[in-house]
Every structure is written in structure tokens, then in C-alpha cells.
Amino acid sequence: MPVQVLPIPAVSFDAVSFAYSGEPVLDAASLLIPAGEFALLTGENGAGKSTMLRLILHEVSVMSGCVSVFGKPVSSRTGWRDIGYLAQRASNPNFPASATEVVEMNLPYGRARLSHRAARDAAAQALSEVGMSHCAGRLISGLSGGQLQRVMLARALVSHPRLLLLDEPTGGLDAVSRRALYGTLGKLNERDGVTILMVTHDIGEAEPFSTMVVRLQSGQLETRGAQRREPEDPRKPEVRA
């Protein structure tokens, strides 16, 4: 009888419990996100969505249970370069660096570092991927919120991550910029097979691009398939409001 080899999930939470000052965030919650999925993580404000990303990045440790990324517990990970992370906003938007420099910051350091020319080429390619080639030499402080988010996405992508974590990346963006960002993410997921876990409140707008929806409620995680449908046109008056 042939042995069936199950694919290694991109992200798994195995009976994970976590609490902030006695307030439970996750209560023996379990989750499995197969590789190649575009998962949306939703839940009410304060439910602990961002904390889940922090658990995956091992910025905080679980109280019990185990969080694994590509089959390896995060507590035993040493490198994080296969995981891309995009926050709601850049923490230092007025930093005096060009878009290229910001992207180059995520290239390998030490012995694995690229030559100056190779680093420039890699950054240019990542910026082109998100449609920001024309802003490569501009200071990030001169970019709009949407443009800066795209540069930060290029920064995350330049290391060719297998898993992309996004924490409400469209917060503060207008409808057109949101759609453009979702389009880029959908392309990455579809074409390159990048697994995406995105915290969002924009379930209506983002769901057409996703493949599964995870809802965090009362410390438990509920998973369902995404409802695929044609996305709405952001230029229609009813969507603009």
C-alpha cells in the first residue's frame, strides 16, 4: 500500500494558548494553513490578530502548544529570511532613505551579502514587481501612503519569502491603492506560490483575492474557504464612500 506523504503546512498552530496580562488571546487554538494559500485573518479589534503574527515571528512566546512555520517550531528557528512581513504602516516613514535603500536593507548580510551591483539589480526587480520602479531613487518621506506600502512590500519580497505576513497593510489607504495592493498580492500568490496570511478588516474587498478565511473569536480559530467572486470596481460611487 503506497504511503501518502502529506505536504508540510506553511503555518500551523497546535493547541496554542497565549494571554496578555491574564486576558486570554488564544485558548488551545489550532490552525493549519497549507502552503500556497492566500489566507485572511479577521476578528474584532483586540481579538489578538496581530499577536498571532507576533507568535509566528516569535516576538512573543506561546504559553502552551506549538507554532510552526513550514514544519519547524518557531522557537527553534534561527533565520527568518523566508518570511516576509509588512506592517500596517512603516514605523519610520520620514527616514532619509531612498526606496532602493529601503529594499536593499532586506538583502543578506555578512558573508552572503551581494555585490553593490547585484544588490541594486535585486532592489530594482523587487520595486518593478510592485510597480514602483519610477520611485526607486526617491526619498521614502516624499512618497504617499500607498506608494510607501508598495515599497515596504518590495522590501519584504526582495528576499523571495515563501510566507508573507501582512498586518492590515491597507490601513489608511484609499480604495484605488487598496485594490492595487490586493492585485499585487494576488499575483504573488497565484504566480509565485507565496503563502500569504493577511490580517484585515476589509473582508469584502480582500476576499475575492484570497483562498481561505480564518476568524479569531474568543480565543478560538475558525477556518472556512473564501467566497470567490468578481471584485467590485472601486470607481463605482457606492464603493467610494
Add this chain to the structure above:
Amino acid sequence: MTVLPLSSMLTYAFMQRAFIVGLLLALIIPCIGTVTVLRRLSMIGDALSHVSLAGVAAGLVAGVNPVVGSIIACVVAGFSVDWIRRRIPHYSEISIAIVLSVGVGLAGVLSGFVKNAADFNSFLFGSIVAISDFELRLVVVVSLAVMLVFGILYRQLMSLAFDEQLARLSGVSVNVINVIFTVLTALTVAVAARTVGALIVSSMLVVPVAAGMQTGRSYRQTVIWSTVYAVLSTVVGLTTAYLFGLKPGGTMVLSAVALLIVVFAVERARARLGRRKAMGEGRDDPLRHHHESPGEPCVACVHLTEDAEEGACDPCLQWVDASLSEEAAGYHSPGGHADGEDTCAAAPRGDEADDGQATPPASR
């Protein structure tokens, strides 16, 4: 006031030493300053320089070289700032205030036990024209070490200054780099405190960087311009101090501030000229319509107008369409989809080419 002849300035050994030390410090202080300013720790120089005074006083009381006492105190204070900052990450400036308070308190108490007050006072405003052989060698060694380490860790320090969390994910050894940088900062402040003065060193860490940030169009340029301004203010300050018999430390700082004011004025004028040029040409500016009719409501460029409540305006939509089409051009082969599908997430479908909307895959 007697004005000395400029021609004889560099014939004096004390002025030669002052220029060597001043220029070396002007090369390394902005390297340290750029990172501290961008990490929102501008006042760390102030805290460390006050603590260095405590180290000086302790050294004088204990009969140890005061510069050595200053270095030890600064290193301890640097780690203390880092330790406190990690415990109060959202209010990191508190760490500086606490260490500064300790430094001032200790310096005040210990200075009461110093027998020769003139020795102690020379550290307050520095004595760059009275550098000993030991201090000259110390400055050379520290400067070379700072330049070497800054060169090697250039990208790591830039990444750390930008975002510690992202730096860690990028593979930067945040803790190790923090320790190295703290030691470098402490060493720099300690040796600079002896030369330009403890009360002045924090200004030298910040003012040239503030000027460099006005001129630089990238992080690299900011570092380079900060160094250029620091060197300029050192040369102008030392020369002015020599010519008019002024205190060199204070004159160097005032020169740096004067230079900063000039840079502000020049950059403002340049920005105005740039805006006029953009309004005159505006061909490459996709949001040009806002320059022509500011206040036009548009959600697509809400960052440019506060009146945006309605949907995106036509010029912005055309711009987004063009951007999406540009992306699609890189993904689609001419005449069809690269992978044989007729839809994709980033580019318009064939029947929506004019519409230009991002469309999710039809099936997966």
C-alpha cells in the same frame, strides 16, 4: 579684540594638533550621530557627556587619567540607556533622561571632592588646543576604530536605525550590533568630551546631521553631507576661534548652527524653485492636476488634498490604469497570458483591457 594673522595659524604645533583632532572627530561624530538621531535618540550624546563628567570627576578623585574614567563611565551609561530603553520601548527617551539625571547628580557630588577645579572645568567646554600626546593617540585610535566598524556595519546600522523588528527578520544580529554601537558611541562621546567639551559634544552629534538630512537625498548622502558639514564647521570654528581668540569648542558648535541655518535657507529656496519648475512643466507628475486645481476631491491622492470625500478623479484613475497596465506588460506575453490562463490578479483581462482593473483568478 586682537585679530591674529591667518598665515601663521598652522605653524603652531597646538593648532596642528587641534586640526588633526578636530577633523578626525568631524569624520566620526556624524557617523554615530546619524544613527542616534534616526533612532530618535538625539539626546543620548547629552546624557553620555554628562555621565562622562562624572567619570572625569571620579578619575580625578581616584588619581586615574580622567579620560579613562570618562570612557568607563560612558560605556556603562550607554549600556544603561540600552537596558532601560528595552524595558520602556515606547518611551525610549525616558532612558536618556534617567541616565542624564544620574550623570548630573554624580558629577555634581564627585566634583566636590576634586582638588583642582581647573582640571574639571576644562572638561566642561573642552580644550582642543591643549591636547596631550596620550589624548592625541587616543583620538586617532578611537577614530580609526569607529570608521572601520561603521564601514563594515554600514547596512546593519542603517537597517537597525530604520526598524529594529524588520532588521531582526532581515538577519541583522540586533543585540550584537546594539552592543557594538553602544561601545562606539560611548568611546566617541568620551574622547570628544575632552576635546570639544562635555557640554558641546551632544550638539556636534546632532547639528551636522540635522543639516545633512536637509541636503541628503538618500541615507548614504545624508551620512556624507553630515560629515561634510561637520568638517566645515570644525574648520570654520577653529579658524575663527584662532583669529579672534575665542573658545574653540563653543565656536565650532556655533559655526555648525550657523551652517545649519544657511542649509535651511538654501534648501527652502531650492524646494520653491523645484515646485515652480514642476508647476511649469508637470509632464511627469501624474498628480499634476492637484497643482493646477488644489482642493479637488479625490480619494486616490488624499495625501495631497484634505477635501477628498468622493471617489478618485479621472487623472488619478488614468494613472492607476497606466500603472496596472505597466505591471501587466511585465507579466503577460504579447497577445496572451504567459501561463495560458485568460485572467490574472494584476493585469486587466482581455475584455477589460480598457478598464484596467485588477481581477482575481477565476478559479484555483
